[in-house]
Amino acid sequence: MKKIYSLIVVAILGTTTMFGQGLGASLDYAMWNGTMIENSETTGSTIIAVNYTHNLSEKMDLVGSVGYGMGFGVVPMKADLNYRITNKLFANLGMGLYMISDSTYDANAIGVAEEGSTDVVEGSANEFGINLGLSYQVTSAISLGFNYNMIKGGDYDLNGMSFGLSYAFGSKSSVTKEDKEKK
16 A cells, blocks of 8 residues: 555656656665664665655755665655755755554554553554755765654654665756856
């Protein structure tokens, strides 16, 4: 079912011509850690994602992405604000829904309802989280990025660091006002 939602989003973004300028793809490697997966043999995942960048202002972009993780099974759907620090360096802050399909996560996502209670509550495989990071624009279409994803905290934590390569199809010109004035 999760794959169907991802394919629907890809189909909509791929067939709509208004999204052609900001559409991109990325390949990330994420390393997951925390008590939620401490018994897992696989704590890393390769994530293939499609993203769409919408320019909000000269220094701020909104980036939406949907991905599929292999290894530690996760489907991240994220919305980030990217702030241009320099011509090549961006800082991002965002939130997302992480659909976790790894079998070891379900086994470790069990908690107690209330302190002193013996009721066991099944953990959710759909988790909200926040992420922050940096990206470096190598060319107008290629960028390298680093993100820290905090999905759960406290007694049952799940965090991840990801490193990635992103490619923008039909990339918008990254020429800024300062570049135009120099010419």
